[in-house]
Amino acid sequence: MERETIFWFKAAPIHAFPIDSGACIKYLDQQIAVFNFSQSGEWYACQNLCPHRMQMVLARGLLGSCGEEPKVACPFHKKTFSLKDGKNLNGDDCHITTYPTKIEGEYLYIGLPFETSQSEKAENIT
Amino acid sequence: MGGNMKKIIVVGNGMVGFKFCEKLHQADQEKNFEIQVFGEEQWPAYDRVHLSSFFEGKAKDELLLAPREWYENRSIELLTNTLIVQINRNLQVVIDHLGNKHQYDYLVLATGSSAFVPAITGVEKKGVFVYRTLEDLEALKSYASHCKSAAILGGGLLGLEAAKAALDLGLQTHVVEFAPRLMARQLDDQGALLLKTKMEELGIQIHLQKTTSEILGNGKLKGLQFTDGSFLEVDMLIISAGIKPRDELARKTGLAVAPRGGIVVDDHLKTSDPNIYVIGEAASHRGLIYGLVAPGYEMATQVVNQLIGKEVKPFEGFDMSTKLKLIEVEVGSFGDALGETPGSKPILYKNKTKGIYKRVNISADGKRLLGGILVGDTSQYGMLHQFFQNHMALPPEPEDLILGNRGGKSAQGFGIDALPDSAQVCACENITKLHLCQAVQEGNQNISSLKECTKAGTGCGGCLPMVNDLLNSELKKLGKAVKTTLCEHFSYTRQELLDLIKIKEIKTFRALINEFGSGQGCEICKPVVASLLASTWNEPIVKHQHIQDTNDRYLANIQKGGSYSVVPRIAGGEITPEKLIVIGQVAAKYQLYTKITGGQRIDLFGARVDQLPDIWEELIAAGFESGHAYGKSLRTVKSCVGSTWCRFGVQDSVSFAIEIENRYKGLRAPHKIKGAVSGCIRECAEAQSKDFGIIATEKGWNLYVCGNGGSKPQHALLFATDLDSKTCIQYIDRFLMYYIKTADPLTRTATWLNKLEGGIDHLREVVIDDSLGLGEELEREMEFLVNTYSCEWKEVVENPQLRARFKPFINTEEPDSSLQFEPLRGQKIPSNWV
Numbered sequence: 001m002e003r004e005t006i007f008w009f010k011a012a013p014i015h016a017f018p019i020d021s022g023a024c025i026k027y028l029d030q031q032i033a034v035f036n037f038s039q040s041g042e043w044y045a046c047q048n049l050c051p052h053r054m055q056m057v058l059a060r061g062l063l064g065s066c067g068e069e070p071k072v073a074c075p076f077h078k079k080t081f082s083l084k085d086g087k088n089l090n091g092d093d094c095h096i097t098t099y100p101t102k103i104e105g106e107y108l109y110i111g112l113p114f115e116t117s118q119s120e121k122a123e124n125i126t
Numbered sequence: 127m128g129g130n131m132k133k134i135i136v137v138g139n140g141m142v143g144f145k146f147c148e149k150l151h152q153a154d155q156e157k158n159f160e161i162q163v164f165g166e167e168q169w170p171a172y173d174r175v176h177l178s179s180f181f182e183g184k185a186k187d188e189l190l191l192a193p194r195e196w197y198e199n200r201s202i203e204l205l206t207n208t209l210i211v212q213i214n215r216n217l218q219v220v221i222d223h224l225g226n227k228h229q230y231d232y233l234v235l236a237t238g239s240s241a242f243v244p245a246i247t248g249v250e251k252k253g254v255f256v257y258r259t260l261e262d263l264e265a266l267k268s269y270a271s272h273c274k275s276a277a278i279l280g281g282g283l284l285g286l287e288a289a290k291a292a293l294d295l296g297l298q299t300h301v302v303e304f305a306p307r308l309m310a311r312q313l314d315d316q317g318a319l320l321l322k323t324k325m326e327e328l329g330i331q332i333h334l335q336k337t338t339s340e341i342l343g344n345g346k347l348k349g350l351q352f353t354d355g356s357f358l359e360v361d362m363l364i365i366s367a368g369i370k371p372r373d374e375l376a377r378k379t380g381l382a383v384a385p386r387g388g389i390v391v392d393d394h395l396k397t398s399d400p401n402i403y404v405i406g407e408a409a410s411h412r413g414l415i416y417g418l419v420a421p422g423y424e425m426a427t428q429v430v431n432q433l434i435g436k437e438v439k440p441f442e443g444f445d446m447s448t449k450l451k452l453i454e455v456e457v458g459s460f461g462d463a464l465g466e467t468p469g470s471k472p473i474l475y476k477n478k479t480k481g482i483y484k485r486v487n488i489s490a491d492g493k494r495l496l497g498g499i500l501v502g503d504t505s506q507y508g509m510l511h512q513f514f515q516n517h518m519a520l521p522p523e524p525e526d527l528i529l530g531n532r533g534g535k536s537a538q539g540f541g542i543d544a545l546p547d548s549a550q551v552c553a554c555e556n557i558t559k560l561h562l563c564q565a566v567q568e569g570n571q572n573i574s575s576l577k578e579c580t581k582a583g584t585g586c587g588g589c590l591p592m593v594n595d596l597l598n599s600e601l602k603k604l605g606k607a608v609k610t611t612l613c614e615h616f617s618y619t620r621q622e623l624l625d626l627i628k629i630k631e632i633k634t635f636r637a638l639i640n641e642f643g644s645g646q647g648c649e650i651c652k653p654v655v656a657s658l659l660a661s662t663w664n665e666p667i668v669k670h671q672h673i674q675d676t677n678d679r680y681l682a683n684i685q686k687g688g689s690y691s692v693v694p695r696i697a698g699g700e701i702t703p704e705k706l707i708v709i710g711q712v713a714a715k716y717q718l719y720t721k722i723t724g725g726q727r728i729d730l731f732g733a734r735v736d737q738l739p740d741i742w743e744e745l746i747a748a749g750f751e752s753g754h755a756y757g758k759s760l761r762t763v764k765s766c767v768g769s770t771w772c773r774f775g776v777q778d779s780v781s782f783a784i785e786i787e788n789r790y791k792g793l794r795a796p797h798k799i800k801g802a803v804s805g806c807i808r809e810c811a812e813a814q815s816k817d818f819g820i821i822a823t824e825k826g827w828n829l830y831v832c833g834n835g836g837s838k839p840q841h842a843l844l845f846a847t848d849l850d851s852k853t854c855i856q857y858i859d860r861f862l863m864y865y866i867k868t869a870d871p872l873t874r875t876a877t878w879l880n881k882l883e884g885g886i887d888h889l890r891e892v893v894i895d896d897s898l899g900l901g902e903e904l905e906r907e908m909e910f911l912v913n914t915y916s917c918e919w920k921e922v923v924e925n926p927q928l929r930a931r932f933k934p935f936i937n938t939e940e941p942d943s944s945l946q947f948e949p950l951r952g953q954k955i956p957s958n959w960v
């Protein structure tokens with residue numbers, strides 16, 4: 001696989017996020033859902049769009065786990081997706097994109113693919 | 127590698143053609159085959175069997191058997207909108223309607239059939255439809271919107287399904303049948319008569335022994351002229367007079383075609399050309415056309431096995447048993463239903479009051495079940511069908527099969543354990559009992575993994591109850607307790623968790639899962655626990671935002687497109703003009719789509735998350751409270767105007783409805799709860815369709831419980847009569863609290879009662895006679911909930927921290943620009959759902 005270049009988008013201070021649940025981040029025209037598990041301190045990010053009915057709602061879905069896999073359930077029809085790799089856990093074909101996260105200082109950063117067309121704008125924002 | 131690949135062309139991307147692709151791709155591990163599929167229709171293969179669900183609002187892509195990516199991901203080339211017009215067998219090519227040629231090594235014809243349209247004068251008129259494809263249904267639906275009535279030509283299986291669809295479209299519906307009874311091939315006279323009565327009760331008119339001589343109308347149909355001189359005036363006609371196999375390609379290329387249609391195949395589903403197979407409804411096998419999916423799937427599997435060089439049994443025909451779906455009347459028919467086998471002996475059971483008819487035909491030697499008919503109650507269908515299909519020996523008193531064991535010697539169980547391993551449980555996927563048991567033993571120990579692993583129950587779904595029984599029985603044998611646990615995170619039932627929460631005084635989800643569960647929770651257990659915490663401690667639900675479903679999290683109902691709707695409480699449906707004006711002003715200010723609900727209140731749609739607190743601030747200032755339309759909680763107590771105004775009314779139903787609605791507002795329960803109060807026997811508030819319904823009498827109130835509207839309506843049962851207001855409330859307190867304590871998650875009171883051991887009598891004993899000694903406790907708990915009620919929206923509006931959570935993005939104040947609306951009749955609606 002080709003290595004993808006990413007840049008770290010400084011999203012928001014971590015105390016702004018509700019614990020053990022989801023919230024939405026906007027970057028340019030993109031909506032990104034962010035989730036955290038307070039006990040393990042894990043953070044996940046994925047597209048906010050549920051691919052099943054093309055609705056911008058995943059951040060409002062319920063967070064949970066399936067075995068060891070962290071997951072989110074879409075509030076509309078309860079399609080569930082792995083937050084690790086975006087796989088649809090109901091066995092359907094539609095998957096979602098997930099993004100790496102990191103915490104530096106008191107801020108959450110999301111690793112987004114670096115596209116040249118967006119590079120300038122991105123730099124302005126970060 | 128690629129050079130040796132054999133090219134398979136499948137003509138027809140219907141149900142069977144699709145199954146063939148799926149099976150071949152699965153079986154072809156060594157990648158010996160390349161598949162190209164042609165479909166004439168514009169969509170990839172869809173679920174024709176459940177076609178009628180299109181009328182129930184199913185979106186087209188929900189009906190698809192697989193999306194286009196499914197084909198792409200498997201390198202199956204799918205060309206839709208492409209008709210194959212010719213086969214050149216010498217060159218081994220097919221030619222499409224654009225003239226393109228495609229080479230094949232093997233050709234699989236899965237062209238299905240089209241609706242048979244009899245040659246009646248006038249069939250070409252506008253308003254005449256068939257019922258076969260999505261396109262047919264789309265056309266039919268749009269035409270029906272200008273019609274009042276419809277006739278269905280044909281009283282067979284499909285005709286009745288179409289009739290139900292027409293009825294659901296709000297049309298006055300007639301079924302016209304040429305034979306003297308409905309479903310003539312599957313039912314005998316008595317069964318068909320009962321079915322007719324039931325259809326008539328649904329509001330469908332049945333006309334038997336009618337031969338249509340002409341379809342009248344000037345360009346557009348006006349009605350049907352029958353040979354007996356009578357005339358039926360209707361606005362549209364749906365023809366459902368049978369199927370006609372699509373054998374035209376085969377005819378043109380000189381392959382043998384059966385006299386009554388269908389491409390002739392041998393027991394290996396081969397035509398006279400060794401490179402051409404036919405599967406599904408287009409095939410004529412031993413003179414028979416199979417108009418069902420299961421035999422088609424079996425044919426697909428057969429051909430796949432031959433291609434990959436697996437040993438195959440010859441195709442030997444297929445059972446044509448049917449269980450009618452979708453028409454609200456239960457009908458089943460299997461094997462030799464009419465008892466035409468020489469010497470067969472029928473056993474009949476008829477119950478006129480209950481509307482049940484059952485018939486089984488026993489072989490002359492009394493040892494085998496030959497076939498049968500069930501009308502009005504098909505609960506024994508699965509088991510009877512197994513006896514029939516597996517040639518199982520009958521019990522000594524064969525009437526036990528349809529009557530159940532009536533005491534005396536304990537009859538051996540006809541349960542799932544009596545089935546032989548070879549018993550076919552899922553006909554669509556041909557899965558046997560042995561298959562399923564092995565899968566359970568290999569670790570597929572819940573229904574979804576069992577379905578995924580074996581595919582059983584993924585076709586028509588009719589076998590799922592049996593698959594479930596098998597799973598439970600097998601788990602028991604493995605020594606595993608069969609318990610309806612909540613989900614993987616809690617191995618307790620809802621009721622057990624409620625007890626734990628109470629006894630251990632647990633107040634948060636985290637505390638509960640740490641102590642009694644595992645993992646991080648999920649979309650099943652979190653809302654259940656949220657509801658239990660609310661039913662026990664009645665703390666504002668906003669405290670537990672992270673475990674609420676989105677509706678309870680944002681205290682509003684999420685709608686298409688991701689906007690929310692707002693419903694203020696209007697207790698009993700009574701509202702002052704001043705308050706009505708405020709609702710209008712708020713709706714106008716925030717441009718909300720406004721609609722009156724079925725529960726006598728007003729729903730305001732299209733609010734953005736960030737607007738919700740502002741909207742509520744204005745509503746609360748005018749004296750409104752949350753209507754809890756988003757919660758699994760009390761919705762409304764509907765009322766008619768009652769004795770204050772109505773000349774028939776005998777009690778003040780509005781005042782009582784308001785009192786009751788205010789008493790139970792905010793009450794969290796396993797599911798939503800609805801109530802109603804009618805001021806007299808005319809029952810204008812429809813109390814008998816509610817979870818609790820109250821009807822005024824001269825002496826007081828009659829209380830009804832456990833009714834239900836919705837998709838499976840159920841009448842409420844009369845619970846107690848002539849109660850005074852205080853006793854009535856006492857009973858409702860106990861009833862609701864007992865329901866809250868014992869029902870499974872997401873179970874309405876009607877379903878709860880159906881499963882409750884002892885049924886309504888038990889409920890009366892608990893509530894009225896206090897047989898469990900719970901009465902006081904239930905009342906106390908209800909009193910606590912009533913006294914601790916607070917409006918959760920008020921909480922939010924007044925609390926800046928809570929308010930701050932109502933915004934679309936964490937990192938910017940921008941509104942969500944992805945919300946799109948369009949105008950409709952002077953208001954807005956969300957832009958369409960993709």
Ligand SMILES: Cc1cc2nc3c(=O)[nH]c(=O)nc-3n(C[C@H](O)[C@H](O)[C@H](O)COP(=O)(O)OP(=O)(O)OC[C@H]3O[C@@H](n4cnc5c(N)ncnc54)[C@H](O)[C@@H]3O)c2cc1C
Pocket residue numbers: 137138139140141142143144164165166167174175176177178208209210211236237238239257258259284287372375405406407408416417418419420422451586
């Ligand atoms: C309303 C309804 C309800 C039904 N309910 C049940 C039920 O409850 N149980 C049951 O078992 N069965 C039921 N059936 C029957 C079931 O749908 C059929 O048996 C099944 O679809 C047959 O599959 P098939 O692939 O052979 O044919 P089809 O599903 O008809 O598919 C054939 C496809 O091939 C295409 N085609 C034909 N000729 C060409 C060509 N030359 N080039 C390209 N494409 C071509 C057609 O357009 C069609 O899309 C029902 C049918 C209907 C209409």
